[in-house]
Amino acid sequence: MNKKIAVLFGGTSSERSISIKSGNAVRNSLLKSGINAHLIDTRDDFITKLKNYNFNQAYIALHGRGGEDGSIQGVLEYLNIPYTGSGIMASAIAIDKFRSKLIWKACNLPILPDIFVSKKNNNLFNEHTINRILHLQFPILIKPNNQGSSIGIQLVHSLSELNSAVDIAFNYDNNILIEKFIQGQEYTVSILGKQILPTIHISKKYSLYDYHAKYESSSTKYCCPSGLNDIQEKNLRKIAMKAWNALNCEGHGRIDVILDVKNQFWLLEVNTIPGMTERSLFPMAAKADGISFDELILLILNIKKPLLHDQ
Known part of the structure; x- marks a missing residue:
């Protein structure tokens, strides 16, 4: 029997455009190989489609939150649909x-030395955290903690650049990582x-x-x-x-x-x-x-x- 494959792509993360390219490439490849493959955009009513279309397996071509963080893996586990890549906990x-x-x-x-800062409990500008940042020595990297494709990453050379870099990173995630740059x-x-x-x-x-x-x-x-x-x-x-x-x-x-x-x-x-x-x-x-x-x-x-x- 020819397997019916759901290629999960798109989604709602900031990496949607990259995921669309990945999903199309994967689906086109599967069709070339004679596999019955269908694109399913997880931004839409995808759970109903997964349940009703009787897919044998899912190829996950999603990037970032909603696809790479264990959430879609949990949905597929619940629906008993085997999928590609790491499981729920490893993904999360x-x-x-x-x-x-x-x-x-x-x-x-x-691993490189770092400092974790949460937007919910923003302790970035207290004396202790500033001293820790200075101890890392400039330049430093400001990274959204749960974000891929290097989106929102800023290279900071001095304390005067810190505010704007942190604001940019917080646009993409509620938690950021301040990391020593080498x-x-x-x-x-x-x-x-x-x-x-x-x-x-x-x-x-x-x-x-x-x-x-x-x-x-x-x-x-x-x-x-x-x-x-x-x-x-x-x-x-x-x-x-x-x-x-x-x-x-x-x-x-x-x-x-x-x-x-x-x-x-x-x-x-x-x-x-x-x-x-x-x-x-x-x-x-x-x-x-x-x-x-x-x-x-x-x-x-x-x-x-x-x-x-x-x-």
């Missing part, structure tokens, strides 16, 4: 930068099941690998293989897989890291639903390993474990 933790770093720190993994080379490690795909080196013109650098700038270059030596590559793979497993992630995803001038890797964040656009890094890493885009989509559909009550 992975999108939360601060709590991901707490787990990584407990596992003795390398100059270095950025890399991303793609994971497919238990397999680590070739590492990608991200070469950018400007200091910050932000939304513009990721999706709009023609000056950002990607090298795969990355150019790391064997010792560095082995060390990075070990760190990335340990970070992935610490959050109990599964299926497919990416770990972003930075290599400083002292040859030290630092974990940045994990992406449990990588983009599948023409500029996306996960398909690039797969291609370098001899896996075509169409093959990759089929592999992703088949590597997720079935739901517990299906076993």
Whole structure:
């Protein structure tokens, strides 16, 4: 019997436009492979469609809140529809930068010093917090805590820039992360099941690998293989897989890291639903390993474990 696949895309997050590109690419690939695939925009009445259309499986092509945070995974678990990617808890933790770093720190993994600030209990400008910020030393990064695609990230060079950067970050999330910024080379490690795909080196013109650098700038270059030596590559793979497993992630995803001038890797964040656009890094890493885009989509559909009550 030909499986009926729901490609969940769109949604209501600030990453909707990227999700639409990913969803269309995935659905077109599945149709090429002879799979009965349907686009379902989760901004609309998607639960009724999922219940009434008798889908055998869901490919989650959603990015950000409402898709990458465990909520859609919970809906699919309730409807007993197997889905791609990480489960509820892993998704919820992975999108939360601060709590991901707490787990990584407990596992003795390398994380950059940071300060967590909540809009609800905004203690940013008291003396203690200002001293902690000064201790990090400028420049620092201001990040929305639960946001992907580097949206809302600001690079701050002095206290005078802090107010506006915090206001921008709070536009995207009620919690922000103030993180030490280091100059270095950025890399991303793609994971497919238990397999680590070739590492990608991200070469950018400007200091910050932000939304513009990721999706709009023609000056950002990607090298795969990355150019790391064997010792560095082995060390990075070990760190990335340990970070992935610490959050109990599964299926497919990416770990972003930075290599400083002292040859030290630092974990940045994990992406449990990588983009599948023409500029996306996960398909690039797969291609370098001899896996075509169409093959990759089929592999992703088949590597997720079935739901517990299906076993």
